[in-house]
Amino acid sequence: MQKILCIRFSSIGDILLTTPIIRVLKAQFPNAKIHIATKASFAHLWDGNPHVAQVHGYQGNLWEFAAELRKEGFDKVYDLHKNLRSHMLCLLLGKFPKQINKYTAARKAFVQTKLNTLPGHLVDRNFASLGLSPDVKGLDYFIPAAAQVKLADYGIKSPYVLFAIGAAHQTKVLSYPKMIELIDSIDHQVVLIGDDWDEKIGYRLATLFPEKVLNLCTRTSIAQSASLIQQAAMVITHDSSMMHVAAALKHPNLFTIWGSTHPGLGFTPYQTAFTAVENTNLACRPCSTQGSNVCPLGHFSCLNSLDLTVLKGAAQAL
Template sequence: MHSNRVKILIIRFSSIGDIVITSPIVRCVREQLNAEVHFLTKEKFQGLVDDNPFISKVHTLQNNLDETIALLKNENYDTIIDLHKNLRTAKIKKAMNATWYSFNKVNIQKWLFVNFKINFLPQEHLVDRYFKGISALNVINDKQGLDYFLPPEFSFDLSSHNLTKGKYIVLSIGGTYTTKRIPNDILLALINRLNKPVVVIGGGEEDSKNATYLEQHSSNKSLTNLCNKLSINESAYLIQNAAKVVSGDTGMMHIAAAYNKPIESIWGNTHPLFGMYPYFPKKTENLSNMHQVDLKCRPCSKLGSSSCPRGHFNCMKLHNVEEIVKNCNSIEGIQ
């Protein structure tokens, strides 16, 4: 029997940062519509939303899309909010007897910016485009920013790594694409100039190899390498208790924004104008410093690439390390 409470499915399959960015929609839909909110994502990202108190149930995408659709049909949703918007979500929406809403992906504007450097992109964050997409629901942005929730029973001992809350800087070196990863020479120059304890995080073999290189060649005696040794939640906890976060255009950058951490974001071939910069809608103080190299060839991709199309990778290699160091070393209360 269907209750009087409206039942809403929100869809975002991947990845870390993109899912974290959906959190204001989840929160506002739940609170303003008193809705029962379900979330559909890939199994590997389920942990990102499992402990969100605004989500009543998490569904995972099956290998067979028809199986997923059959399971979702049993829920009798009133509304679907599609925050992924691809062929699979189109098939899901077509199969369901529910009103649906989505958002403008501004793909034409992105294509013009990448290929001809003509900028017709809206001057707004992706979160704000999401809210425009569901405006007919009369749900408004509460300007409370992003959320990231750890399990109630979660624990992590900072002292086991000789770390103290608020006394270290997290350096996130990961990235799905090569052109979004900070090169080792830039990372090493940064680490060696910092006068603070630094914790390196990341995941996967490539990040682990790079972190080992940094550990072996760094002169910073307060460097802690936790790369490929932590879960996403453990990395999030480290970020939550850090003094500052230095990151490329990655999911960890958005988790840092969810915890209102000061962020030094280092951009490569992607661009903040795509709407995926650190989201601080209500903060009057400047928590976000976005470092970019002004090049005629940038951006050369909206997502990232396996290599620099022109071979020089100057969008990363020419960053002003001293400026980043100055911002990090100016944090009060850290030694």
């Protein structure tokens, strides 16, 4: 039986963006066993995926990891990460992989010149570079039964607004005053999710709005957060991993906030409806391909001057 190895070490959103490729590979090679090589901390993202036979978790020693993988005797290798570590792993496996095209030069040119020559969505670019044809099923994420959240256990009442308040970089995140402005306009319960970095902001917002805001930052796993997203009447995210989780769940009322990055870079929710909320009047956007922690011009106008009317109106219509 044929064995196929797909390599994608990190991170949450980027891994979810590879799930259509895994699904299409399984459809093209139905008798093959597809294995995933990823960081051990992200292995759980593949739980319940019917297209994956086995997940191998990398824990820091590439030589040992390669030795483990060599025992499997893979027939094909797909490098879906294309960085130094994935290059080295392929060399240690003695395999010449099929690789994605990151369009690094075109992405940098978009930032520098504001002229976008990128051919569509990142996922579709990856399909084309691998010689595969995409289906129309979007991203995959499967919530384990044990992670399904009972709203009553947290005191959540429907309909509620789920707000994923964080992102990997600060220039992708609404300022604290803007978060206050947004939450103040919402009449329904607002449930916050996020990581350690977001928890302090979540605490402050819950303190300001004790009857409205439930701060669950750091209190839910990725799968539990996905369950909360699935049950929400409205989901608000930044350009972040939770945006892709919501996209994988095909949430029907998804709103995405954009700051220093730009939908034109190709990282939008894939093959699902969404509303992009962005400041389109700035000549400085995008200023980064993936976000940064400091505004290069010092004004942070992309988010400080963001018009929240669309978000407010959608929340009021629930």
